[in-house]
Amino acid sequence: MITSAILYLLYATIQVIISPILLFSDVVLPEGIANAIGTAGMYVAPINIFIPVDTLVTILLLYLQIEGFVGLYKLIMWGIKKIPTIS
């Protein structure tokens, strides 16, 4: 009950903070960008025979995800430190 209440309180706080964002309509990626990424594979395909571009892309995405998690962790810790008596 106590943990749930804290979680609901946290949820409500976050919800209030991001409520302006939620008013926006859903994101639809412009067709041009989607096509560009799709077509890029066809351009890169011949090079992929010599240089493993697909591996490079996978590694890049992994790196971005890790950096994203690190950033999120920092953000959460920054928020926690704002609570009084927690340094």
Place this chain on the structure above:
Amino acid sequence: MQKLAKVFSIVLLIFCSFFYIASADLSYQIPATIGGSGNDVFCTTPPYASENFGSYNVGTTGPGSQDLVHNTTSGTGICNGSFEAPGNITGNGTFYLTLYLDGSWSDPYGFIEFVCINGGDNDGDCSVGELVPDVGVFPETPDGTVASPVEFSGTYTNDGNYNRLVIFLCEVDNCTPSTTYPFFLDIGFTEATEEPYSIIEPLALGVYQSFGILLNTTNFSQSDASEWVEFTIEEDRCETLDIGCYFQRVITFLFYPSDGSLNVFKNLYQQIQTKPPFGYIFAILDEFENFDASDDSLYEIPTAEFLQEFIFDDVRIAFVWLLWFVFAVGLLKRFKLIEL
């Protein structure tokens, strides 16, 4: 005296609260449908089912119970596929059925038929009546698609001991399965005295099993995609004067987060994923997941075949290993220097 009464009231309140919490059923509720007779006990597991769209999901319980029987030939010769309730159905009762469908059912509309089959000699008659909706055609929504989930209920009368309730699934026009039937079936039989859809029973002890079976596109035969999921329902009430258990329940009640309180964050994450500015990042990442460098080439680099086979292929493999090694080293350095 007044002070003593106050103290007594507080102690009594705490005592009552303690025992109320201790005796409350705090266990994870698995919707269970219990009915039929003997071993005809079904336990549905919606989380499993929802993640396995395209199969039907039926649970049985207890030793000696029988699985839902699948027949590739029907008793009437009308339809090719049927599902048969396990065990014997005795007495009169109500059955219910929930079908979860996807758009594949939109045309032609599916047809479902409930038939009670006489089990053999010396058995009484059985029949199905009061089917709701009263026709077996799946109802369609105003936009022409089939509503899902579709809930059916009906009653059956039975004077015999070995009669079987059979559900046929087929197309409207020719009643011959010729298309894929993506659904999972959630079926249960209730006692005659119970109302359909109100059969969430207190959990019974025992090991429940659920399984999903993907249907073959032509003859409803069972594929190999079945997966068994076993879970045990543990005792959810404390023994009398089991103080340790009482404390455990109280601590669980106070500090164990509910599923709902955790799920709100999941919903929040899903909301953020679709809204700007974060939504664009997720959308681009999604697109990059479709990036395929081995796709059809727009142009070709002329290369001697033997060079490709004996040099470039090996060099490429070396490159892949090298890239992953560099990534691993980079990752290690990144975490060594990370400032949290």
